[in-house]
Amino acid sequence: MSTAGPDFDVVVLGGGPGGYASALYAASAGLSVALVEQEKVGGTCLHRGCIPAKALLHAAEVFRTVGHAAEHGVRMPAGFVPEPDWPAANARRAGIVNQLFRGLSGLLKRRTVTVVAGHGRLTADGAVAVDGQVLRGRGVIVCAGSVPRAIPGMDVDGERVLTSDHATNSAAQRLPQRVAVIGGGVIGAEFASVYTDLGVQTTLLEALEHPVLPIGPDRDCADVLARSLKKRGTTIHAQARVGTLEHTGGGVLVPFETPRGAEKIEVDQVLVSIGRRPATEDIGAAEAGVRIDERGFVEVDTDTMQTSRPGIYAVGDCVATPGLAHVAYAEAVIAVERILGEDPPPVDYTAVPWVVYTHPEVAWAGLTEAQARAAGHDVQVHKHSMAGNGRAMILGDTDGLVKVVAAKGGPILGMHLVGPWASELLHEGYLAVNWQALPDEVGRLIHAHPSLSEAIGETMITFSGRSLHG
Structure with missing residues (x-):
């Protein structure tokens, strides 16, 4: 039997960038806020995505710079060869994440946001149920986030076959000698850059015609990155159709076909980086009358971020807008201002800033x-x-x-x-x-x-x- 919880002005479902931005902005406007999160506030961006990935990219940049120190007039001992200390790089990555997590948790506390731990679901009457407690708000903002996409024949085990979620956490403690990166989009390109600069034998496999950043940036810019990766040692295959992975005694066999024919390579690890999908399967959307499209995205009016049910809004990766933390921030502001009865201008999605933190x-x-x-x-x-x-x-x-x-x-x-x-x-x-x-x-x-x-x-x-x- 559920019991009615306290009433809030705003209930936020999900504590990633869209969620904590909604909570902080609403609280700064004097609204009472409950934030529901089943893991740690900060979401994928802080714990498994943006921040840890960029920390590893910076470690690769420092390693690359040290390797060229002599060119800048810095004398190294005779025979000196820098070596990557992957556990140390990951310890630093974890320290940065933990520091930001503590800072965010403290900020939510200072803004008097009520953080509720647990898996929240929308209810038929437009509230949010969490472990028997029902949180009701004048407005509800859904920030369900996203998870890595999977493809048949590539069973992820977190050790030999990884997603970016694994590569920025425990599995990253072991730096492979040979890696195959499947997918040349933003995530794949960034990890290919990290691995290549750290001396890992890296193969990048992309199904589309352009193998590096095939969708998004201007081709002139993407081609400069592709040439740089090749020059630094990345093996790149375009129009590569990857088959079923085969585990061997020493690693993983990766079969693929390109217009040149069929090939196989053996690697220590495979990084599956074919994008992310909205995590909306178990948020109670049907019960609440919130429409989800065939791809799993919450349908919203992007002028207001309101869903098909009045009073319920959605922002961030769970809606079909650019999957960027800073876009989620902007959408959060719009949703809160709509709850406040204001009329903010919508986000112009054709002109948002995009960055790929490769080298x-x-x-x-x-x-x-x-x-x-x-x-x-x-x-x-x-x-x-x-x-x-x-x-x-x-x-x-x-x-x-x-x-x-x-x-x-x-x-x-x-x-x-x-x-x-x-x-x-x-x-x-x-x-x-x-x-x-x-x-x-x-x-x-x-x-x-x-x-x-x-x-x-x-x-x-x-x-x-x-x-x-x-």
Whole structure:
């Protein structure tokens, strides 16, 4: 027999980025909030995704930099060869995650958010049931998150056949000598970059025509990353159809077919990175009258983030919008403001910032050249290589370019970056795209010298038909 729990202004189902952002923002607006989470607050992003993966990427960057120390005038002892200390890298990764988890838990407590541990489900009357307790709110925000996708013939065991959830946790304690990464999207590309830079014999298998970041960024930028991975030792196969994995005494046999024919490779570990799916099977959607589409996503009006049932909203990976933590943050703000009776502007999903934290980094906001042309724009495009950028040369990291897509005589439609610190450079482009700035306006702004951002300024200037160094 369930018992009615306390009433709240907002009940949040799920404690990942969308969930804790909803709770914190609602609490900052003076609302009483209950947050239901069956594991740890922070969700996949903090514990198994964004944060731990980027910590490992940084460890690989440091290892790569040390290997090139002599080029920067740092003398090493004779015969010195750096070796990756994978357990130490993972201990540091775990320490960062734990510190952020403690900080987030403390912030929720200071904002007086009531955190309820357990598996929550929507009820027929629009509340949330958790282990016999029923939490009722003026508004409910569903933040069910996502889990790695699986494919037949690739039974994940967490030891030899992994998903990214395993690769950033216990299974990561053993650095393989040979690895096959199945899927060249964001997750696959990032892990291929980590493994390659740490000296692991890495094979990347992608089913689509373009093997690295086949969907998302402008092809010019994705191709720079593909060339860099190959140059550093990654073996890459496009249009690769992977068959049933076979366990051997020493590892895993991976059969695959490409237009060149059938092949098999033996590796120590396989990372299955074919994307993620919404975790909505057991949230009580049917009982509550909340529609789920055929792919498992909660259906929402993206202007308001409201589901098919009034008063229940959904944000983050469980809805069919870009699966990015910062997009979940923005959607959380909209849902809370709607509960408050406000009328916030919707997210423009065509212009959100995207970052892939590979080496080199890839980042973009707005339309690719192909998307802009398909939309009917009379397009102007200019590019500027990082090869001649003074700061990039100082860093010893000149693989990269800036590409700007603009309407002829009109605003900037998209900015695309590949190269050092593209993740940080992107936000100038993000602002330019979202403020519909003209290339000439950005080109007249002063960019510090020497800086990586000069490449953005140089690219903008070329739209005038003139240039400085380009």
